[in-house]
Amino acid sequence: MTATTHALELGALQDELADAGYIAEPALAAVLLLMLDLGRPLLIEGDAGVGKTEVAKALAAVRSARLIRLQCYEGLDAHAAMYEWNYQRQLLAIQLLEHDERGVAEKEDDLFSERYLLRRPLLEAITRDEPPVLLIDEIDRADEAFEAYLLELLSDFQLSIPELGTVQATTRPLVVITSNGTRELSDALRRRCLYHYIDYPDHAKELAIVRLKAPGVAAELAQQIVAFVQSVRRIELQKRPGIAETLDWAAALLRLGISTVDAQGAERILETLGALIKTRDDRAALPREVVARLAAAC
Amino acid sequence: MLSLVAPEFESRAAARLTGFAGFLHANGYAVGGADAVPVLDVAARVGVLDAPTLRWSLRALLCGRADEWQRFDELFDAWFAPPNRWQRAERSELERGVVGGEGAAGIGGAGDDDAGAVSRPQASREERLGSTDFRALAGREHAIEIEALMRQFARRLKRLRQRRETRARHGRTLDLPTTIRRSVGSGGVPLHLAWRDRRRVRPRLVLLIDVSRSMADYSFFYLRLARALGAELGDVESFIFHTRMTAVSAALHDVDPWRAQERLHLIAQGWAGGTRIGESLAQFNREHAARSVHRRTAVIIMSDGYDTGDPTVLSGALAGLRRRARRIVWLNPLCNRPGYAPISQGMQAALPHLDLLAPGADLASLRAVLPAVLDALG
Numbered sequence: 001m002t003a004t005t006h007a008l009e010l011g012a013l014q015d016e017l018a019d020a021g022y023i024a025e026p027a028l029a030a031v032l033l034l035m036l037d038l039g040r041p042l043l044i045e046g047d048a049g050v051g052k053t054e055v056a057k058a059l060a061a062v063r064s065a066r067l068i069r070l071q072c073y074e075g076l077d078a079h080a081a082m083y084e085w086n087y088q089r090q091l092l093a094i095q096l097l098e099h100d101e102r103g104v105a106e107k108e109d110d111l112f113s114e115r116y117l118l119r120r121p122l123l124e125a126i127t128r129d130e131p132p133v134l135l136i137d138e139i140d141r142a143d144e145a146f147e148a149y150l151l152e153l154l155s156d157f158q159l160s161i162p163e164l165g166t167v168q169a170t171t172r173p174l175v176v177i178t179s180n181g182t183r184e185l186s187d188a189l190r191r192r193c194l195y196h197y198i199d200y201p202d203h204a205k206e207l208a209i210v211r212l213k214a215p216g217v218a219a220e221l222a223q224q225i226v227a228f229v230q231s232v233r234r235i236e237l238q239k240r241p242g243i244a245e246t247l248d249w250a251a252a253l254l255r256l257g258i259s260t261v262d263a264q265g266a267e268r269i270l271e272t273l274g275a276l277i278k279t280r281d282d283r284a285a286l287p288r289e290v291v292a293r294l295a296a297a298c
Numbered sequence: 299m300l301s302l303v304a305p306e307f308e309s310r311a312a313a314r315l316t317g318f319a320g321f322l323h324a325n326g327y328a329v330g331g332a333d334a335v336p337v338l339d340v341a342a343r344v345g346v347l348d349a350p351t352l353r354w355s356l357r358a359l360l361c362g363r364a365d366e367w368q369r370f371d372e373l374f375d376a377w378f379a380p381p382n383r384w385q386r387a388e389r390s391e392l393e394r395g396v397v398g399g400e401g402a403a404g405i406g407g408a409g410d411d412d413a414g415a416v417s418r419p420q421a422s423r424e425e426r427l428g429s430t431d432f433r434a435l436a437g438r439e440h441a442i443e444i445e446a447l448m449r450q451f452a453r454r455l456k457r458l459r460q461r462r463e464t465r466a467r468h469g470r471t472l473d474l475p476t477t478i479r480r481s482v483g484s485g486g487v488p489l490h491l492a493w494r495d496r497r498r499v500r501p502r503l504v505l506l507i508d509v510s511r512s513m514a515d516y517s518f519f520y521l522r523l524a525r526a527l528g529a530e531l532g533d534v535e536s537f538i539f540h541t542r543m544t545a546v547s548a549a550l551h552d553v554d555p556w557r558a559q560e561r562l563h564l565i566a567q568g569w570a571g572g573t574r575i576g577e578s579l580a581q582f583n584r585e586h587a588a589r590s591v592h593r594r595t596a597v598i599i600m601s602d603g604y605d606t607g608d609p610t611v612l613s614g615a616l617a618g619l620r621r622r623a624r625r626i627v628w629l630n631p632l633c634n635r636p637g638y639a640p641i642s643q644g645m646q647a648a649l650p651h652l653d654l655l656a657p658g659a660d661l662a663s664l665r666a667v668l669p670a671v672l673d674a675l676g
Binding site: 006007010026027030031034035037038042045074079084085087090091094095108111140181182183184187190191194195196197238 | 590
């Protein structure tokens with residue numbers, strides 16, 4: 001591929017992402033293109049609410065692929081993530097097979113056939129006809145042991161089930177891994193992935209997102225909403241509002257019929273602030289005077 | 299368009315590109331010589347003339363964590379824009395010498411590094427102050443006792459269990475899926491039972507050691523404890539603080555005692571000065587906590603609690619740490635003095651957030667509180 005076609009593809013991908021409802025800066029589009037080229041997993045880090053998960057959804061929409069999601073949690077083990085035998089059906093089958101004429105080996109083969117296999121996300125992802133987008137969400141919540149297990153899958157794209165043998169991937173899924181950084185991930189995992197860090201959006205990008213996702217908000221109000229949220233993010237808060245909060249707040253303002261953000265309306269802004277500020281301490285950090293001052297500056 | 303340019307330009311560009319991974323390695327990135335090949339591969343795909351795209355693509359390829367990501371642009375410019383190149387590379391070598399390995403990355407952005415390079419000559423007074431004391435780090439007295447105590451501590455720590463369950467040979471509850479699965483072999487009769495039991499997961503330790511002047515009598519004792527513990531458990535992280543928090547794991551846990559001394563020498567700036575516990579902890583929360591502290595981490599603070607800063611800052615910082623960490627234990631060397639009560643402003647602000655406040659001025663008192671500490675960590 002030459003540089004010119006690459007630049008063209010970059011622009012095209014960016015447009016497609018925008019059509020899918022995701023505003024991507026060129027840097028992210030470049031990384032996604034590279035990910036498609038190299039077939040490597042993409043590790044995305046960033047604070048909560050900056051749109052990490054949305055990347056996978058938008059990618060699935062652009063590629064018209066199925067999105068398979070594995071939500072990680074503490075104590076997630078291989079069975080919950082890969083496969084499990086359907087014990088109830090197997091037990092039932094054992095009862096039914098008692099009067100069967102076939103040999104024991106055959107019966108057993110039958111018992112451990114794919115019919116009794118429950119596919120969990122990871123097995124599902126590598127055995128489809130079309131390559132899906134596999135989203136492994138919040139991997140930092142899972143244990144290190146699971147991370148090692150995952151690494152094995154990501155390097156070979158095969159999975160061994162003792163009773164069935166090795167399952168080879170029919171397709172290679174596009175893997176997007178997100179992390180909130182509550183735990184240090186292993187270097188081995190980081191080495192195997194492309195890396196992208198999503199920061200809070202700047203004014204222009206957030207405005208574009210608000211215009212796209214909340215078309216009911218007037219241009220001027222959208223401008224003010226974004227300016228207000230941007231200045232709230234500069235205050236030292238425990239939980240800074242993400243893009244989802246901005247959109248929630250815009251919807252709340254719209255619902256209450258507030259058409260402009262200014263110092264006079266500080267009281268009404270305070271009523272809706274629950275959509276933006278999610279902890280009590282943060283709420284205390286934004287008393288009426290501060291809100292009025294921020295609103296006046298919009 | 300790599301293929302259209304003159305061959306010698308092409309080879310020069312290739313040489314520059316191959317060197318980039320090594321340059322990042324010299325700046326503390328976790329990349330190696332083997333990364334030169336993917337770098338060339340990526341450059342061939344996106345072209346070397348489209349600088350922004352090349353930058354974004356290489357950034358995704360070569361960065362592995364947020365702090366690397368943030369420093370990348372500067373390093374990219376430094377390498378591919380010739381005039382700054384050597385100057386920057388040398389400066390980064392210098393910084394690595396000062397703080398040493400891993401610690402350098404955690405301490406702060408490029409701005410901080412600048413300040414560090416400038417202020418180092420002025421720190422010589424402090425270094426002299428510290429020089430006699432640092433020898434105590436490898437002192438022979440009590441060395442064997444300290445090591446034995448920490449080995450004991452580490453061994454008991456490994457026995458702690460957490461709530462998560464796993465399959466076990468003998469256990470508390472029946473593992474039904476596995477039992478049924480095993481029963482298939484015996485015609486549905488569950489001959490071989492499978493059990494689940496609580497998994498042993500040792501909490502990971504983060505040690506925050508106060509080295510301010512008021513702690514002068516005790517801080518070396520704690521540093522030696524930390525060093526001995528680091529030798530037993532691979533994943534102990536140690537920080538020292540007075541008016542700011544500094545990562546010392548790499549230096550303190552260096553296996554060579556002489557080298558550990560030398561490396562600590564270099565970070566001794568501000569040693570034995572005033573204390574701002576609250577601000578130091580707040581800085582820890584900002585810069586290190588996301589990487590070092592998670593739900594399996596126990597934080598052990600070793601300080602006398604004499605804080606010259608605002609107590610609300612301390613209280614807020616501890617509350618923040620509390621939300622991240624599994625346990626917070628505070629070892630206070632003054633605690634077992636007759637008539638001591640935690641009435642200093644700092645201790646008052648800290649108490650509501652602690653799982654345990656324990657004395658620990660010397661080996662004997664520490665040995666006495668060890669069971670309580672283990673209980674609190676479990």
